[in-house]
Structure formats: structure tokens, C-alpha cells
Amino acid sequence: MGKSQYRIYEPSAPHFLTCTIINWIPIFTRPSTVQIILDSWTYLQNKRNLKLYGYVILENHLHWIAQAQNLHREIHSFKSYTAKMLVRYFEKHKIQKILNQFAYCKKKHKIDRKYQVWEEGSHAQLLQNNKMLLQKLDYIHQNPVKRGYVDKANHWRYSSARNYMGEQGLIKVFTDWS
Secondary structure (H helix, E strand, O other): OOOOOOOOOOOOHHHHEEEEEHHHOOOOOOHHHHHHHHHHHHHHHHOOOOEEEEEEOOOOOOEEEEEOOOOHHHHHHHHHHHHHHHHHHHHHOOHHHHHHHHHHHHHOOOOOOOOOOOOOOOOOOEOOHHHHHHHHHHHHHHHHHHOOOOOOHHHHOOOOOHOOOOOOOOOOOOOOOO
């Protein structure tokens, strides 16, 4: 997969984003690797004024809706930091099989690193109104249900569905948008 053709033309507007692990390797099967993602989003919300509207984390990719003054920079920061932390996690726990896959699947032009964790791009889609935002939130929250992982969206632990149902989610999301 080459660089994404999706562009961010309105960086301060909400965008639907998809980030995929290189070669669709299932790495978010451990609470510790998911926590790296959640911690990064929390940091970006608290320190960089990112508005996170919703998310779902599946075994090899994630979807999220976010807004920031310089969204492109925040996405880059997110992917860079989480890649480093995920590699560090797999090195610490000596999970060589996944590290070998990260090395094998690394694009040839990525000469500044040993591993590649994320596919290039994030498929940013501008959400032009609340109707589009609601459609994407529904898509995000129903993803684990459609895959047969859970019967109800709020049963999927790694999703913002709970936040929108008035329940305690794993991290805060911006729900005051309508």
C-alpha cells in the first residue's frame, strides 16, 4: 500500500481517520499494546488540544475521529510515538516474531529505521456536518458488532461507544458536539 491519496484541507475540522498496522499484523490483542494507543490519545487531548470524538481499536487497525489546529502534525506525532512505544514493548517482551514481521514488511525507502509499524497514510476524510459525524461514529461503534466480536457496541472495551451511552469509557472523548 502506497501513501494515502487522502489530504487534510481543513485541518481544524473533524476528520474520520483509519490507521492500519503494517501488513495487517494483529498486535492489539494485548491490553498493554492497546494502552499505548489510549495513552497517546490522552496526551494529545491534554497537552496538544486534540479533540477526540470517537474511536475503536481492533486487532490490526483503528478508526478515530479527531480535530486539531494542525491535525496532520498530530496524526504524525501519534503514529511516530506509538510506533516507537510498540517496538519498545515487543523488544522488552522479546516477541521476535512480530518484530521480524515489522522489519520484513518495512518499505524500502524507510532507511531511517529498522522497523515499520504503521502503514503509510491515515485515510483522512473531512466530516462536513453533524450528520456525517454521526454516521462515522455509528460505523466506528458498530464495527466490532458487525465482525461478530460482541452483541452490543458498548460491550467492546476498546471503543468510545460507552462514552456515548452515558457509561464510563476507558478515556474521555469529546461528545458535546451536537
